[in-house]
Amino acid sequence: MTEAVAKSRETSTADDTLKAKTRDASVISGGHLVARALKNEGVDTIFTLCGGHIIDIYDGCIDEGIRIIDVRHEQVAAHAADGYARQTGALGCVVTTAGPGCTNAVTGIATAFRSESAILHIGGQGALTQHRMGSLQDLPHVDLMSPITKFAATVPATERVADMISMAAREAFAGAGGPVYLEIPRDVLDREVPVEKAIVPQPGHYRASTRSIGDPKDIERLADILVNSERPAILYGQQVWAARGHQEAIALLRGLDIPGYFNGGSRGLLPPGDPHHFDRTRSTAFSDADVIVIVGTPFDFRMGYGKRISKKLTLVQIDMDYRTVGKNRDITLGLVGDPGAILGAVLQAATGRLKQDKRQARQGWMKRLSEAEAVATDKLMPLFKSESTPIHPYRVAYELNEFLADNTIYIGDGGDVVTISAQAVRPRRPGQWMDPGALGALGVGTGFAIAAGLAHPAKEVLCYYGDGSFGMTAFDMETANRFGVPYIAVIGNNSAMNQIRYGQLAKYGEARGNVGNLLGDVPFSRFGEMLGGYGEEVRDAAQIAPALRRARESVQRLRRSAVINIWVDPREYAPGTKNQTMYK
Numbered sequence: 001m002t003e004a005v006a007k008s009r010e011t012s013t014a015d016d017t018l019k020a021k022t023r024d025a026s027v028i029s030g031g032h033l034v035a036r037a038l039k040n041e042g043v044d045t046i047f048t049l050c051g052g053h054i055i056d057i058y059d060g061c062i063d064e065g066i067r068i069i070d071v072r073h074e075q076v077a078a079h080a081a082d083g084y085a086r087q088t089g090a091l092g093c094v095v096t097t098a099g100p101g102c103t104n105a106v107t108g109i110a111t112a113f114r115s116e117s118a119i120l121h122i123g124g125q126g127a128l129t130q131h132r133m134g135s136l137q138d139l140p141h142v143d144l145m146s147p148i149t150k151f152a153a154t155v156p157a158t159e160r161v162a163d164m165i166s167m168a169a170r171e172a173f174a175g176a177g178g179p180v181y182l183e184i185p186r187d188v189l190d191r192e193v194p195v196e197k198a199i200v201p202q203p204g205h206y207r208a209s210t211r212s213i214g215d216p217k218d219i220e221r222l223a224d225i226l227v228n229s230e231r232p233a234i235l236y237g238q239q240v241w242a243a244r245g246h247q248e249a250i251a252l253l254r255g256l257d258i259p260g261y262f263n264g265g266s267r268g269l270l271p272p273g274d275p276h277h278f279d280r281t282r283s284t285a286f287s288d289a290d291v292i293v294i295v296g297t298p299f300d301f302r303m304g305y306g307k308r309i310s311k312k313l314t315l316v317q318i319d320m321d322y323r324t325v326g327k328n329r330d331i332t333l334g335l336v337g338d339p340g341a342i343l344g345a346v347l348q349a350a351t352g353r354l355k356q357d358k359r360q361a362r363q364g365w366m367k368r369l370s371e372a373e374a375v376a377t378d379k380l381m382p383l384f385k386s387e388s389t390p391i392h393p394y395r396v397a398y399e400l401n402e403f404l405a406d407n408t409i410y411i412g413d414g415g416d417v418v419t420i421s422a423q424a425v426r427p428r429r430p431g432q433w434m435d436p437g438a439l440g441a442l443g444v445g446t447g448f449a450i451a452a453g454l455a456h457p458a459k460e461v462l463c464y465y466g467d468g469s470f471g472m473t474a475f476d477m478e479t480a481n482r483f484g485v486p487y488i489a490v491i492g493n494n495s496a497m498n499q500i501r502y503g504q505l506a507k508y509g510e511a512r513g514n515v516g517n518l519l520g521d522v523p524f525s526r527f528g529e530m531l532g533g534y535g536e537e538v539r540d541a542a543q544i545a546p547a548l549r550r551a552r553e554s555v556q557r558l559r560r561s562a563v564i565n566i567w568v569d570p571r572e573y574a575p576g577t578k579n580q581t582m583y584k
Contacts, residue, residue, distance in 0.1 A: 030158040030189040031056025033198055034122065035064040037162035040203045041169045043093045043120075045069060045084060045454060047077040047447075049104075051097020053124025053137070053186045069454065069483055071447075074101050076476040078108020079447025081119045085112070085177070086265060086448075087409075087431060087455035089244050091169055092119035098126060099137025102144065107441050109179045110148045115264075115437035116238060116320075118177035120168055121145070125154070127187035145181040150174070152181040158191045163199035166206055173210060175336075176321035177242055210243075213345045214337040221333055223349035225291055225314055226256055230361035233278075233285040236339075237297020238264035238437070239320050245340020246430045249295070250276075252347045256354060257362050259285065259369050263297055264437065268427030280376035280423075281369045289313055289365075296320065296339050299328040300438055301582055318342055384424060390569040391541045393417070396492055397424035399544040400464060403552075404428060407459045409452045411435070413445025414466025415499030417492045419574040421464055432459075440582075443472035445489075450476065453485025460552070461487035467519060468497045474524075477561050478531055486533065486561040488551045494570035495519045502573045503580055528563030538566045 028036075034057045038046070045067040048054070061068055071077045077094045085092030092112075096105050102123045112119050123145075126135030146152045151171035155164050161184065168180040213219055226232055240249050246269045253260045253276040261282050262269055270277040278285070286292060286309045295318045299306035306329025309315060316333045317325050325334035335342055384398035393416065401424045404410060410427055411434045412418035418435050427433040434452065436444045445463040452461045465474075470491050480486055497517040505513030525535030534554030536547045544566060551562035576582060 024192075026195060027192040028195050028198055029056055029060070029192045030155075030161045030184065031058075032060035032063060033158065033161040033200070034165065034184070034189070035060030035066055036200060037165035038066060038093060039064045040162070040166065040201065041120075042090050046093045046095050047071060047080040047084070047451075048095040049074050049077055049097070049101060051101050051124055051137075053097045053101075053126070054095055054122070054189070056189050057095055057122065067454075069450065069479070071450075071479045072476050073473065074104035075108050075443060076447040076450070076473050076479070078105040078119075078121070079111065079444045079473075080451045081121075082108060082112040082115065082117045083434065083444075083448035083451030084455055085117045085119050086115075086242065086434060087452050089242070091172060092117065092451075093122070094119060095122045096124065097137065098124040098141070099139050101137070102139065102141045106144070106148070107443070108447065109145065109181070111437060111439045111441045111444060112179040113148045114439040116176045116178055116242060118172040119179045120165070120172060121149070121179055121181045123181065123183045124189070125183045125185045128156075128185045129187055141183045142181070148179070149181045150178040152183075154183045154185070155188055158188050158193045159198050161188070161198070163201060166201045170207070176239060176319070176324070210338055211341040212337040213341045214335050216345075218333065218335050219342065219345045219349055222293075222316060222335065222346050223353070225316065225333070226258070226293075226346065227350050227353045227355075227358065229291040229314070230358060231289045231365045232256075232258045232291040232293070232362065233261065233289045234258055234293045234295060235261040235263065235282070235297065236266040236269060236295050238266065239296025240339045241265035241269065241431060243296070243320065243339050245338065245343060248340040248344035248347070252343045255347050256350060257359055257366065259366050261285065263302065264435065265431070265433065266296070267422075267433035269430050271428050272426035275366070275370075278369055278373060279426075281372045283308065284372055285369065286310060291316070293318065295343070298324045298438075301584075302438065304581070304584070305329065380423065387541050388569065389539070389541075390567055391539070391544070393420050393492055393494075393568045393572050394424065395541045396464075396490075396544060396566055396568060397421040399541075399548065400462070400490065401425045403545065403548045404462070405460055408432060409434065409456065409459050409461045411445050411448045411452065411461070411463040413448070413463055414442060414469040414492070415440075415497070416574040416577055417464055417466045417469075419576050442466070442469035445469060446473040446476045446480070449487040449489075450480045450483070450485055453480060453487060454483070457485065461485070462490065463487060464490045464492065466498070467491050467493040467495060467522065467524070470524060471519070471522075474527060477527070481531055481533070481560050484559065486555050486559055488548070488555055489528065489561055489563045490548070491524050491563065491565045492568045493522070493524065493565050494568050495521050496570050498570060498573060499577050501570075502577045524565040525563050528561060531560060533558055533560030534562035536564050538564060
């Protein structure tokens with residue numbers, strides 16, 4: 001650094017300090033109102049990529065003590081805000097500049113929309129005084145974001161900034177969670193207004209309880225249904241964890257001796273080996289149970305649109321969104337409200353009413369399912385223990401599960417890597433499974449990993465990528481390192497977008513089936529090394545476990561992310577891929 005540059009920086013720093021000390025406390029800018037409102041909402045971190053339209057928000061966040069995590073691509077910022085919301089249960093926040101800043105974030109916002117994740121997206125816009133004049137990065141952001149958010153609006157005046165943030169946040173948590181969008185024009189953001197004229201809702205005075213149980217009569221009806229059933233089963237979905245209703249959910253399973261199945265963020269509510277934890281016999285339960293209760297997950301493609309559930313049984317659906325109940329599949333009883341509140345009320349209404357003959361019957365039912373679980377596991381073990389070369393992807397999934405610690409947050413980012421690992425990976429605690437959700441977006445993993453590390457710095461974070469998904473957002477691994485949240489990246493590398501490739505090969509044959517889905521053979525381990533961390537290539541199944549251990553040791557020692565690149569067989573596919581169930 002030259003002496004002139006050094007003096008210039010010293011002068012600039014001194015000037016900034018003087019400005020900060022002499023700021024007029026009787027007025028406040030739009031950016032500082034944003035930060036004050038975010039603090040009211042409990043937001044302690046924003047994810048962003050800088051742009052001239054939004055810089056006053058950063059200045060406000062510094063004053064309010066809000067952490068600013070700047071990434072390399074807005075898609076990662078949006079995924080990180082989503083991941084932070086999932087991990088904390090609070091409002092996630094992504095701040096983007098206008099134009100491409102907003103459009104780059106669209107995939108992350110759409111992922112949150114399909115996953116019912118409560119995040120606030122604040123976007124920049126050209127000045128109101130330049131409206132429709134063709135200002136830099138001007139786009140109709142609100143029109144663009146409306147279909148993939150629960151609420152989208154422009155802030156028309158500086159005085160309304162904080163008020164509209166609180167309005168958007170209420171929308172984010174109304175019923176099932178979801179993303180909301182606020183566009184703030186640059187002159188609205190930069191303008192200063194008298195503090196007394198700014199509408200700033202008082203914390204704790206503009207919220208209602210969201211823990212509704214719905215109609216109490218339906219609570220009694222569901223309690224009656226459960227105490228009189230002999231072969232009940234419950235499926236817990238994303239909402240149970242998102243609403244932090246897991247304790248009531250677990251208590252109901254144990255209190256009434258009901259087998260539990262789990263998907264999405266509810267994986268890990270019960271640890272593997274728990275007598276009420278089931279996962280390989282869902283089709284049996286959906287066919288042979290006399291009562292099925294579906295909590296917090298829609299009848300979408302993952303559930304066969306409800307067609308996989310027998311029409312002979314009693315079907316109950318509990319959801320936070322009225323529009324989801326009974327969609328795609330007729331039900332016996334529907335309840336709308338908070339999953340934890342409803343499940344807790346049902347247990348209370350049913351406690352002491354389960355007769356001995358019914359309890360014995362369902363214990364026999366659970367024994368039957370447990371035996372079937374063991375049979376299903378035994379069938380998978382040859383794949384889990386495969387020593388084939390190239391490495392079988394089921395072997396990778398098995399080794400990952402064996403490697404997980406009690407505090408490991410597991411993230412799946414890809415197509416077959418997610419569906420295959422779901423058959424093997426068993427998170428040890430609630431909140432320690434993350435996946436793309438119903439949108440099926442690739443590239444979520446890096447943002448999720450950053451968010452998980454920031455939300456839980458004492459936990460280990462492992463992300464299992466396909467090589468296609470890793471290539472989309474991996475450069476923000478540098479962001480993870482920069483902010484002190486390194487993680488273990490494992491890549492199942494088959495040099496292809498294999499989930500799609502299978503369908504193409506089946507339909508068009510070898511001559512045309514490899515078009516648009518083959519990737520290069522990339523030694524991704526060097527990427528980890530380039531960023532100052534550990535990298536290793538694995539081609540022998542016996543070396544997976546030692547490589548993972550070396551990665552863990554390296555992350556702890558170097559505080560840099562590690563990349564384990566595992567070469568898997570491109571001729572192996574998940575069962576759902578071979579059956580093309582995602583399209584049925």
